Every structure is written in structure tokens, then in C-alpha cells.
Amino acid sequence: MIQRFDRRTVIVLALVIVTIVLGYHGRDLSKALDMRWIVKYPSAWVLPFKSVISEAMRWLIEDAAIGPVSFTDVTRAIAWAIEQPYNLILALLATGFVSGLGNEAQVILPAVSWIVVIAAVLALGHYCRDWGLALLAGACFLYLAVFGQWDSAMVTLASVLIAVPIGAGGGLLVGVWAYRHPTGEKILSPILDLMQTIPIFAYLVPILFMFGFGPISALVATIIYATPPMVRITTMALKAVDPEIVDFGRMAGTTERQLMWRVLIPSARQSLMVGVNQVIMLTLNMVIIASMIGAGGLGFDVLAALRRLDIGAGFEAGLAIVVLAIAVDRLSQAFAERMGRMPERTTGSFVARHKRTVLVGALLLMTWTVGQVIPLLQDYPATRTLTTGAFWDDTIKYLNVNYFDQFEAVKVFFLNWFMIPIKKVLLGMPWPWAIAMLVLLGWSAGGWRLALLCGGLAGLILVSGLWAKAMVTVYLCGASVVLATVIGVPLGVWAALNRRAGVAINLFIDTLQTLPSFVYLIPVVMLFRVGDFTALIAIVLYALAPAVRYAAHGVRNVSGELVEAGLVSGCTPLQLLRHIRLPLALPEILLGLNQTIMLALSMLVITALVGTRDLGQEVYIALTKADIGRGVVAGLAIAFIAILADRLIKAGAQQARIRFGLEN
Amino acid sequence: MFKRSTIGAFTISAAACLSPGLTMPVMAAESTDPIKLTLHDWSGQLINTKIMGSILQEAGYNVEYVQADYIAQFAGLKSGDLHLAMEIWETTGREALDEATATGKVVNVGETGLMAIEEWWYPSYMKDRCPGLPNWEALKDCAEEFATAETDPNGRYVGGPVTWGGFDEERVEALGLDFEVVHAGTDAALFAELESAYQREAPVMLWVYVPHWAPAKYEGEFVEFPPFSAECYSDPSVGVNPDMAYDCGKPRGPIWKAAWSGLQEKWPGAYDIIEAYKIDNAEMSAMVGEADLEGTDIDAVVATWMGANKDRWSAWIAK
Amino acid sequence: MSAKIKLACRNVWKLYGANAETLLKANPSPSADEIRNANTVGAVRAANIEIEEGEIFVIMGLSGSGKSTLVRCLSRLIEPTSGEVLFDGVDLLKADGKALIDIRRHKMGMVFQHFALLPHLTVLQNVMFPLTIQAAPEAEAEARAREVVELVGLKGREGNYPRQLSGGQQQRVGIARSLVTEPDLWFLDEPFSALDPLIRREMQDEFLRLQGRLHKTIVFITHDFEEAVRLADRIAIMKDGEVIQVATPEKLVMNPATDYVAEFTKHIPRSKVLSLAGLMTPGAVGEGAPLLHSAKVADVAERIIASDAPLSVQDDAGQIIGAVDRMAVAKVLFGEGSTP
Ligand SMILES: Nc1ncnc2c1ncn2[C@@H]1O[C@H](COP(=O)(O)OP(=O)(O)OP(=O)(O)O)[C@@H](O)[C@H]1O
Ligand SMILES: [Mg+2]
Numbered sequence A: 001m002i003q004r005f006d007r008r009t010v011i012v013l014a015l016v017i018v019t020i021v022l023g024y025h026g027r028d029l030s031k032a033l034d035m036r037w038i039v040k041y042p043s044a045w046v047l048p049f050k051s052v053i054s055e056a057m058r059w060l061i062e063d064a065a066i067g068p069v070s071f072t073d074v075t076r077a078i079a080w081a082i083e084q085p086y087n088l089i090l091a092l093l094a095t096g097f098v099s100g101l102g103n104e105a106q107v108i109l110p111a112v113s114w115i116v117v118i119a120a121v122l123a124l125g126h127y128c129r130d131w132g133l134a135l136l137a138g139a140c141f142l143y144l145a146v147f148g149q150w151d152s153a154m155v156t157l158a159s160v161l162i163a164v165p166i167g168a169g170g171g172l173l174v175g176v177w178a179y180r181h182p183t184g185e186k187i188l189s190p191i192l193d194l195m196q197t198i199p200i201f202a203y204l205v206p207i208l209f210m211f212g213f214g215p216i217s218a219l220v221a222t223i224i225y226a227t228p229p230m231v232r233i234t235t236m237a238l239k240a241v242d243p244e245i246v247d248f249g250r251m252a253g254t255t256e257r258q259l260m261w262r263v264l265i266p267s268a269r270q271s272l273m274v275g276v277n278q279v280i281m282l283t284l285n286m287v288i289i290a291s292m293i294g295a296g297g298l299g300f301d302v303l304a305a306l307r308r309l310d311i312g313a314g315f316e317a318g319l320a321i322v323v324l325a326i327a328v329d330r331l332s333q334a335f336a337e338r339m340g341r342m343p344e345r346t347t348g349s350f351v352a353r354h355k356r357t358v359l360v361g362a363l364l365l366m367t368w369t370v371g372q373v374i375p376l377l378q379d380y381p382a383t384r385t386l387t388t389g390a391f392w393d394d395t396i397k398y399l400n401v402n403y404f405d406q407f408e409a410v411k412v413f414f415l416n417w418f419m420i421p422i423k424k425v426l427l428g429m430p431w432p433w434a435i436a437m438l439v440l441l442g443w444s445a446g447g448w449r450l451a452l453l454c455g456g457l458a459g460l461i462l463v464s465g466l467w468a469k470a471m472v473t474v475y476l477c478g479a480s481v482v483l484a485t486v487i488g489v490p491l492g493v494w495a496a497l498n499r500r501a502g503v504a505i506n507l508f509i510d511t512l513q514t515l516p517s518f519v520y521l522i523p524v525v526m527l528f529r530v531g532d533f534t535a536l537i538a539i540v541l542y543a544l545a546p547a548v549r550y551a552a553h554g555v556r557n558v559s560g561e562l563v564e565a566g567l568v569s570g571c572t573p574l575q576l577l578r579h580i581r582l583p584l585a586l587p588e589i590l591l592g593l594n595q596t597i598m599l600a601l602s603m604l605v606i607t608a609l610v611g612t613r614d615l616g617q618e619v620y621i622a623l624t625k626a627d628i629g630r631g632v633v634a635g636l637a638i639a640f641i642a643i644l645a646d647r648l649i650k651a652g653a654q655q656a657r658i659r660f661g662l663e664n
Numbered sequence B: 001m002f003k004r005s006t007i008g009a010f011t012i013s014a015a016a017c018l019s020p021g022l023t024m025p026v027m028a029a030e031s032t033d034p035i036k037l038t039l040h041d042w043s044g045q046l047i048n049t050k051i052m053g054s055i056l057q058e059a060g061y062n063v064e065y066v067q068a069d070y071i072a073q074f075a076g077l078k079s080g081d082l083h084l085a086m087e088i089w090e091t092t093g094r095e096a097l098d099e100a101t102a103t104g105k106v107v108n109v110g111e112t113g114l115m116a117i118e119e120w121w122y123p124s125y126m127k128d129r130c131p132g133l134p135n136w137e138a139l140k141d142c143a144e145e146f147a148t149a150e151t152d153p154n155g156r157y158v159g160g161p162v163t164w165g166g167f168d169e170e171r172v173e174a175l176g177l178d179f180e181v182v183h184a185g186t187d188a189a190l191f192a193e194l195e196s197a198y199q200r201e202a203p204v205m206l207w208v209y210v211p212h213w214a215p216a217k218y219e220g221e222f223v224e225f226p227p228f229s230a231e232c233y234s235d236p237s238v239g240v241n242p243d244m245a246y247d248c249g250k251p252r253g254p255i256w257k258a259a260w261s262g263l264q265e266k267w268p269g270a271y272d273i274i275e276a277y278k279i280d281n282a283e284m285s286a287m288v289g290e291a292d293l294e295g296t297d298i299d300a301v302v303a304t305w306m307g308a309n310k311d312r313w314s315a316w317i318a319k
Numbered sequence C: 001m002s003a004k005i006k007l008a009c010r011n012v013w014k015l016y017g018a019n020a021e022t023l024l025k026a027n028p029s030p031s032a033d034e035i036r037n038a039n040t041v042g043a044v045r046a047a048n049i050e051i052e053e054g055e056i057f058v059i060m061g062l063s064g065s066g067k068s069t070l071v072r073c074l075s076r077l078i079e080p081t082s083g084e085v086l087f088d089g090v091d092l093l094k095a096d097g098k099a100l101i102d103i104r105r106h107k108m109g110m111v112f113q114h115f116a117l118l119p120h121l122t123v124l125q126n127v128m129f130p131l132t133i134q135a136a137p138e139a140e141a142e143a144r145a146r147e148v149v150e151l152v153g154l155k156g157r158e159g160n161y162p163r164q165l166s167g168g169q170q171q172r173v174g175i176a177r178s179l180v181t182e183p184d185l186w187f188l189d190e191p192f193s194a195l196d197p198l199i200r201r202e203m204q205d206e207f208l209r210l211q212g213r214l215h216k217t218i219v220f221i222t223h224d225f226e227e228a229v230r231l232a233d234r235i236a237i238m239k240d241g242e243v244i245q246v247a248t249p250e251k252l253v254m255n256p257a258t259d260y261v262a263e264f265t266k267h268i269p270r271s272k273v274l275s276l277a278g279l280m281t282p283g284a285v286g287e288g289a290p291l292l293h294s295a296k297v298a299d300v301a302e303r304i305i306a307s308d309a310p311l312s313v314q315d316d317a318g319q320i321i322g323a324v325d326r327m328a329v330a331k332v333l334f335g336e337g338s339t340p
Helices: A007-032 A049-062 A071-095 A114-128 A131-146 A150-180 A182-197 A200-211 A215-226 A228-240 A243-251 A256-267 A269-285 A287-292 A297-307 A311-340 A355-370 A389-428 A431-463 A467-497 A499-514 A517-528 A532-556 A560-568 A573-610 A615-624 A628-659 B008-015 B043-058 B073-079 B090-102 B136-146 B168-174 B187-200 B230-234 B268-276 B281-292 B298-308 B310-318 C020-026 C032-037 C067-074 C097-107 C123-132 C138-151 C167-179 C197-214 C225-231 C249-254 C259-266 C297-306 C326-333
Strands: A097-099 A106-109 B035-039 B063-067 B084-089 B106-123 B155-159 B179-183 B206-210 B220-222 B253-260 C005-016 C041-052 C056-061 C082-087 C108-111 C185-189 C217-222 C234-239 C242-247 C287-292 C311-314 C320-324
Touching (some): A007 A389, A049 A071, A114 A311, A131 A311, A150 A182, A150 A215, A150 A228, A150 A256, A150 A269, A150 A297, A182 A573, A182 A628, A200 A615, A200 B073, A215 A228, A243 A256, A287 A297, A389 A467, A389 A532, A389 B187, A431 A467, A431 A628, A467 A532, A517 A532, A517 B187, A532 A573, A573 A615, A573 A628, A573 B187, A615 A628, B043 B063, B073 B090, B073 B106, B106 B281, B298 B310, C032 C041, C108 C167, C123 C138, C138 C167, C167 C185, C217 C225, C234 C259, C242 C249, C297 C326
Parallel strands (some): B035 B063, B155 B206, C108 C185, C185 C217, C287 C311
Antiparallel strands (some): A097 A106, B084 B253, B106 B220, B106 B253, C311 C320
16 A cells, blocks of 8 residues: 655655754764864853852851841751651660750660560551451561561661651641642742752752751652642542532632542542652652661661672662561551541440550550560561572572673664664764754644744753763653563553453562662663663663553553443454554553653663763762752753653644543 | 671660770760761671770760761761761762861861772672773773673663762763763662672672672773873873873772861860771771671671770770 | 522623633623623623522533522632622621631532532531531530431441542432531522432432422522423523523413523423413312312323313312313423424
8 A cells, every 4th residue: 555645744744854864974074174162062051050059058058147047047947846856766666765965865765666666566556457458568577577677677767767758748848838829839830840850969969058968858758749739639539529429519618728638639539649649659768868867777788798799698688678668658558538427426445446556556555565575576686687688699609600791782683773773873963953853842842832942942952062971861861761661562552451450460560660770770770781772771660660651551441432332332452452442542652751751761870870971970979979059950951851752742632632532 | 507686786775884894984074975876788888887986985985876867967976966986988088078077167176097999890709701801902902891781782781870980981081981981870889780790790890999798709800901190090191091081090088087076175085086096998898897708787787896895995995 | 470589790891811801891792792892701691590598400401501600609619700790688798808718608408410528528528527527516516427427328328538429429418418517598500410310210209309398599500401390480591691491381382582591391291390370270169179289280180081071170279270071281292282
């Protein structure tokens, strides 16, 4: 069949070809024309954003004040307010209660014993749902004790117990505010974008100045990173509440506050729990970075183990984070569900009504008193801990010694046929042409507003002198996103169509998302050496999750009627997939793509640790040199790329929906 | 397998009342607030810091350990949230240290006695393939022995993170070596490369520094470049290549102690002890090896040192 | 007999769109074309209705005709663009936030098409909810809630969650909940539309039984004319936001104001709509036990046809006011004169 091209297709194709050719030969061309500046933006034209921001930050931290109250007084007061509950929980779980400082310190009460914590977790699980949940959560905590991760895990748990309520609660309040004030929402949206996309390293140093050194700064950084999804989901969930329910609330004569807290929020609780889950996952994602600035805990163990190249120990500490994430997540889901139900009134004595609480309390007293004599009751004995560390070390060694050549071949293939060509085109492309194409793309996808945004943000990156690093970023993330999509979407489709595969894939994805990437980064370096390919693998592993999840969700949500309609018209399973399931799941898949890009960008700072030369590295360098302005500018550049990708994809998705007649 | 709990960092204030009998009275008018020492994530620094902390405790001071990032800690030192950092390497931290001391809020309390050595390093088995080593001139002929698929025919040299500086690209050019410099992003990635190659006995040339556990774990040696001099770096005419600078090895430098500038006023006695504190590379390497390779607990390593060197640290306190 | 007017709306307009207010300011009664040209949607246009105390007032119209919007203007869930809503003679639109909350807490109840039950509360807690938010004493509130739950026939299901109930049962909960505060004015927005026909019929009977006991003033919305006829004292027909006729079911059938109304009424068996009052020969006297003037033809047709002579018809007071014969009934049953 002869394909007939319309004019638009021809123009697009021609532009793509010109772009590729220009990219490939951009450098030669610039030399031939003696116009080097069209490829390499001259440093003389760079605007001094860095020093301006550094100076502004210095002013904020050192001089800014309202009357006698300086800005840092305010931030220190906030830090103090967070510190009090944190210290309490930390003492309870990890350090014990101590009076006096240093040498005069006296232990008044040791930390809660591992037995009591496990009992409390069992009781909580049982209270919130059933024995199944109790056993799962109990097993998770037992794992921490048996594998010798207890002490660190409790430190991490303490920061999670502080960060998650603040993040989820604060996110909820801000989300409610945005729901009530639509203009507020418009202002908030770009701020949330920035909070989510500026890498944390970029603002770590100012945070340290503002909130002081130690775990509180780590908590603040974690909260900044983990809160935005909660805000978004809250606003969205409140908007999605059935308008009849809102009408009912009003007709029942609720005040505004009652309407919000007793009608809207309980009705939206399922979506809200998705937000809480996100906060928990992101909080645990931050564990490693937080440990670098004083949060300690499991994150520190991972870092320290990997500095000793003790891969096994790093892996075990990493798995402990995963296990902790699973336990906290499942418990919090069940807890919220339980809280959502009104309490049933029970009768009987206090003891009869609070069997679990009494039991745990009694155990606590018992371990605190008898524990003085029998240390087993207080601390899990170090001699009884298990370790699988050697197994992981040996596995990596085995793979390394026996299969290195095969790995090398795969790597060379990918480099030569996939990564290097992309890199060459992107880095060689003259920036005026690149910006022009971007503006054109924006215009065709979303009209002049988007075109303006594209031009503006790309221009800002250019004049801040980060064009080349931005292109490396686009290349690395682009290649990773392509790969993650190619792997993730089929996995997601498979998970949706086959229940058993779905369970396994879900577990795999959950683990990948909570296992700190640092844990697998170092083994990957051993097998593939430092370089772009290693970074690619790390990014793909991390960014795979949304591609899988959204594809699975989209395919699962295709209405059963449509599938039946397809079956009745005699579709083979493959045709069913191609003509019905995939097209209808496309909007979801695109949303997944969007998230994949966001995660890929957020991995950049980590991949800088294996020597990539992108914006992530720029942020990292700025951090190690404590150069606030440089870090913020590079962080903003990453955020701009993220925002551009987001807006372009959303506009594209909308166009696609209009074309399919799903929207007008 | 050795495992160490970080909890020590937080509970140490509780465990600090080891031996009240030994405790000397705090000098009059000195603060009883805890002196905050920073901990990083490598064993040498942990040992160094905890020895310092133990000595201060013996002298009757209250001590607290705080987990902190190597560079980010300067923010805390400047504001007085943190008080003492025991390992600022000339080679990697000098810039930040100078910047901090320039503000007047941080002071350099002098050398720890440890000397940082940083240089190109290779495993011993590479000597068979490139017999002229450790002399650097041998590299001119056997660069290919260090090649990988990506760099062939050039040799591959794994440098430290770009933030470490090091001028390796310049060195390669100035000395006419056929090597390509690849930067690892972190120290962990750097040694992962070494471990990987060592397991396979594959060629590898990389940046190693001491004090570190690697030279104790792997057999190998540093390349001997023409010795470093300041002129060699600044003046092209100095050195083997008359037209280029950096035609020599890397500088070696002390590891510094850095403190909050208020420390001397608040705890004058402690400041003197900190200033007097000295330890050397051989001792440190032995302790690092014990902790990282034999899996001894860091606190145990520290306690052993404290027991064996009572005379030394008593003298520092007495001063 | 002129009953008290419980609720009335005067010239109520609801336009959607950016220019709604300016349009109405410039032109208090714009035509359909003018509304369209101003890029607005006329959801309710110039609505005037009066609802008497104790009657079942049905608002009926096709989907999109503006029924829900009108009823929400009446309860001020939606702010009308212009007009007045008089509740017990007081303009509801002028009430401040507190007064409005008070009116809703004590004087209005509403039932929703999709039940609008709170998913996290049990049946009993859902029914108690309006009392709970008034901070009513717990024991009292619970006793009252149990009472209405029993009234709607859900005794024994108090501890269930909405998701554990069938659609019909859920709507019973919705009804119980709207009655728990003993409102004077009861809004029902297509309460039975989401139910299947058998259940719907059962619920209609239930509804009539309840009203027989409670005598509320009711505004009932439906798009089902048969339902309207079964339940209504009076019906308002809406089309494109306009109320085109308000009348008793009989009058609608006998004297439709427009072709549109006639089209609606055409398919309804007239015997189910017409009462003897409209059929009888006034002043005449028949034999046998008298029939009630409000009885529907369908219900008494058999007796009249079986009787050779005309039968007497009496009013509510028992006064004989006329007679009806089998010819008149046959005309109704067999369709003669289906259009007046
Ligand atoms: N918020 C709104 N914005 C714009 N137009 C609206 C809005 N709400 C309702 N409309 C329009 O007002 C008209 C009346 O809607 P309404 O919901 O009152 O109809 P209805 O008679 O209740 O229909 P149904 O039987 O489907 O419930 C419709 O044309 C609808 O499109
Ligand atoms: Mg409606």
C-alpha cells in the first residue's frame, strides 16, 4: 500500500532529518563558518545568576530580619519545634532517656526493648486489621533484629515517624487551602514543581545554615521533598468528591469546617491514602541523602558499608530500608482505614477495653525492670544475628569473574548503537536551532503560551552557561526514559493481564523503588565500570516503576464492555491488545512517561556519584564546594527541563485525547 | 562479616561516663556544654575523631558526636552548631577550609600528624605486564596494557571525582602519556573499579590515597612520578617537560584539624589538647586495616589505642 | 381551600457563563437567543412557582431541563443569578451564612439521586450525622436515629456500611437521614431514578406511606412522568430551563399548555390520571355506595362498568356532588377524545 503523506508529516520529517544532520555535523559546520559560538555558548555571554543568588542567600541568612527577629531566628525556632518530638521519639526508640550531658550523663530509662517494639507492632497490626497484617509487620521488624539492623533501623524509624506526619499533615492542610482558594492553587503549582524537581543537594547548604547542623536539617530536607505529592493529591481528591456529597453536607447544615473535615476528607480518604503512601516512599527514598547531613540510621550504614566496599553489608542495610518501608506503609494504610471508621463503643473495664495497650505496657515495664538483669530482654544479642553479606559479595564476584566479557559486550553494543549517537546529535546541535525547534514544538503542541514557556526556560538555561551540561542531562535521561519505557510498558501490560505475574512484578517494582539506588550502583560499577552506561542502568532501574505501574493501571482500567465488544468481533488476544487495550490505556501510559521522566531527572544527582558530566554533577560539585548560587542555578536548570518535559507531554497527551475523541 | 552500629553517634553521650574515677576535674570556668565533633563515613576519620573525643572525655569535657557531610560540615562549624572536625585533607578540603577560615568563624588548629599521599596506583600483577614500573617512564611504553575497549589503544586511568581536582589530564599531556582520564564520581565508585579489576586480575590504574584500607587489602604500589614542587605546577619551564606545567607527581599534604573559632574561648583547655594531638600514618593505617579488613568494632580499636598510649595522651592533657 | 405557601420562587434565573451577571443586569429577561449569544447557558429561566404547605410538588422534565438547578436554587445550594426565593415568606437569598445553616439544620432535608451516603460511616452513623454536627446529645440523637431507621424498614442493619447494602436499601438510608431532623420541607432529587423498576415502585409506595404519616411539604424531582403522576399533588413541567406549566396531573392531561406537554401526557393511560371529579356529571345523583371524587378512574372502573346505572360521587366531606356512568369511563379507557 502506498502511504500518502500530508503536508504536515512531510514538514515534521524534514525538520527531524535536518535536526539530526545538524547535530551530527554541528561542530564541523561551526568551524567551517568560523562561528564556534553557535555550538559552544561563549562564557562571556553568561549572566551572573550564581553570584546574585549566592548574595541573596547570604543576605537572607545573615542580614534578613523583621525588627529584632532575624530570619534565622525564625528558622531556628522551627527547627527547635521539630526537634522536641524528634528527640523524644529518638530517645524512646534508640538512645534511651538520659539526664545530664557528656560525662555526667545518667541513663534514666533505656530505649524501648526490641521485644516491646515487635509486640507493639503486632498489636497495632491486629488492631488496624487482622492477624495477617500483624504477622507481616511483626516479621518485618523481626527481620531488622535478626539481621542486626535494629539500632540503625530505629534511628531511621524515628525520623520517618516525624517526617511522615509533618509531610502528610502539612500537605493535607496546604492541599485543603489550595482547594478553597483556586488562585492559591495556581501560585502553588509551579512551587510544587520546583520542590519536586530541584535536587535536594542544590539547597542542602542553605538549609544547613537555616536549620542548624544535624538530623533536623535532614528532616526538613526530607519534608520539602516528600510533601508535594500529598498537596497535589489532596487538592485533586477533594475536587473529585461526588458533588452530591458536597450538596448533602451543605443541606445537613454543616459549617465550612465541618464540611471539610467531616464530609469531604473522609469521603476522599482512599485517594488521600495514596498521597500518604507517596510521602512514606519518598521519605524513605531520602534516607541515604539525609544520612549524609546527620540523620544517621540505615542510610548511613549503606554509605559507610559501600565506602568499605562491603557490598553485602550495604545490601542488607538497603533491604532493611525496604522492609521498614513495607511495614510502615502497610500499617499506615490500615491505620487510616481504621481511623476512618467511627469507633464502636465497647463496654467493660479499662483493661478489657484496652487489652493490647495493657499487654504492651506490661511488657514494657517488664523489660525495663527485668531487662536490667537479663540483657536479652533489652537488646537483641549481637551473637545471634544473621548475615547474608558474604552471599551478595560472592554473587557479585562470581558474575564479575565469569561473565565480565559478556557484560562488556552488551555495554559496547548499547554505547555504540544507542547512546553515543544520541549524545553526538544533542551535543553537536547548534543551540539557536535547538531552541527554535523547542519553541516550534511547544507552539504546535500547546499554542503560543507553551511556545513562550519553552523559549523562556531554554533561554534561561542557555544564559546561565549550562547549555552543554543540560544537553548531557537530556541525553542521559532521554536514553534512560526510552529504555525504561521499552522495558516497563510491556511489563506493565503483562502484570495487568496475568494476575500471578502482576504480584511478582509489583513486588519487584516496590523493592526497586525503596531500595536505595546507591546499593546497586556500586555493584553495577563493578560489572560495567564507571561511565554513562552504568548511570543509564541505575536510572532505568529507578525510573522503571511508574512506566510499569501506569501501564498496568491503564490496561486494567479499560472497560470490560469494550474488551467484550472486541472479543465478540473476533479479535485475537494480540489484536485485542493492539486495537483496544493499548489505545485506550494511552493517556495513562503517557502519564506514566511523565513520571518516568521526573524520576529519571531526580536520579541525576545520584548518577553524578559514578562520574557523569551532567547537571547532576554540577549540583554535586556545588555542594562539595558549598557554593549556594551554583547549586541553585544548576538545580533550577534541572527543574526547568522537568517542567518543559511535563508541559510538552501533557499538551501532547491532550492533543492525542482530542484526536481520539476522548475530550474536546 | 563486620557490622557497626551508627547508634554510637547518638548514645555516646550516655556511655561517656566510663570511668568516673579517672576523670579529671574540668578546669575552672570552662563550659560543661558538650563539644561537638563531626563524624563522616570513612573508618580512618571515625577512629581519629573518637580517639580525640576519648581524650577530651578523659580530660573531663563533655563530648558529643554528630554525623555530618565532609564539606557541608563547614556550615555548622561557622555557625557554632559543630565545634571540631578532625580530618580536613590538604588535598581535598583545603579550599573549603581556607574559605571558612577567611570568614573568621573557623580556625585551623594545625596538623593531625597524618600525611595524605595521593597518587596513581596499580596492583602488583600489573608489574609483570609492564616491567619498568613503578617508574613512571615505563608507562610510556605500556599504556596499551592498561587499555579497555572504550579507550583502546590508550590506557585507562580512573581518577577521583572531579571535585578532587588533581590535574590528571594536564599531567597526562605534560608527561606525554597515552592515557585517557576517566573520573569516578565518588570514592566508593573508585574502589569498586579496583575491586572488580582485582578479582579478575584485569588491568587497572587508578587514584589511590592513604591513609586508606585499600593498600592494605590489595597488593600494589604507587607510580613514582618526578617529585612534586610548587614550581612544577606553576612554572612550565620547571620539570621534565620544559613547555608545560604539571609534569610531576601530586603534592602530599597534611591532614588538618579545624574548629569553630569560639572553641578556644569556651573551652580553652580543650583547645590546647586538640592543638597538641598528633598521630601518624603507620598507626592509623594499622587501625584502619583492623577495622575495615578484620571487622573489629571501631570503639574497640579506639579503646585499644587509648590503653596502649596512655603516656602520650596524658602528656597532651597535662600541657 | 387556600393553603399556606411554604416555599415560593419569583422570577428566578440561573445562567452559567462568564457574562451571566452583566447580561441579566442589562436585560432582566433575555430571550433564549440572547442568552446563547452571550455565551451563557440558561439553566433556569424566569422560574415562578409556589409550593403549598403539605403538598407533594413534583418538578418534572427531561434530562438537562434544569430541574436539579432549580431545586438547588430553592435550597440555595446554588446561588441564583437573580430572583427571590421565599421560604415561609422570608427571602432565603438574603439570609446570612449562619441563618442559612440554621434553616438547613432544622427545616430542610434532602434526598439525592445517588444516595450521597458517607462511605466511612455505618447506617446508624450516617443517619445520625445531621444531628451529630449540631452537637445534639449523643444518646438522644441515637434514639432518634434508630427510630427513623426503623421507620424506613432497616431495623437490624444499623451496623452495616453503605457498601454492604443494595441500592434500594441505600436510598432508604438516604431517606431516613433526611428525616432525622424532622424538617418541614423535604427535597428529593430523582430519589428513585437509580433503582430498577420493581424496587422503584416499591419505594414509591413506601414514600406515599411515609408522607401519609408525616405530611411534609415535598419538592420531588423526576424525569419519569408516570412517577410524577403517581405521587404528585401538583406537577411543574420544565423545558430548557423554563417552567412551562404547573398544574395537577389531571389538568395537565386534560389541558396541556403546549404541544410539548401534550407529547408527554400522550402515552400515559388516562385512566390512571383522571379522577372521577373530572368525569362525573355534576349535580346528578346516582345509586349505590358513593365513590370518592378523588378516586382514579383505573381504580374504580370495574365497579362502574359492572353497574348498569350511574354511581354517585361524593367529596371529602361525604356530600354527594355528582354521578358517573359507564359511558364516561369507557371513553377514558378506550381512548376516545384522547386529545381535548
Ligand atoms: N456548573 C455548570 N456550568 C455550566 N452549565 C451547567 C452547570 N450545571 C448545569 N449546567 C447546565 O444547566 C442545564 C440544566 O442542568 P440540570 O443539572 O439542572 O439538569 P437536570 O434537569 O437536573 O438534568 P438531569 O435529569 O440529567 O439531572 C444543563 O444544560 C446543564 O448542562
Ligand atoms: Mg439532575
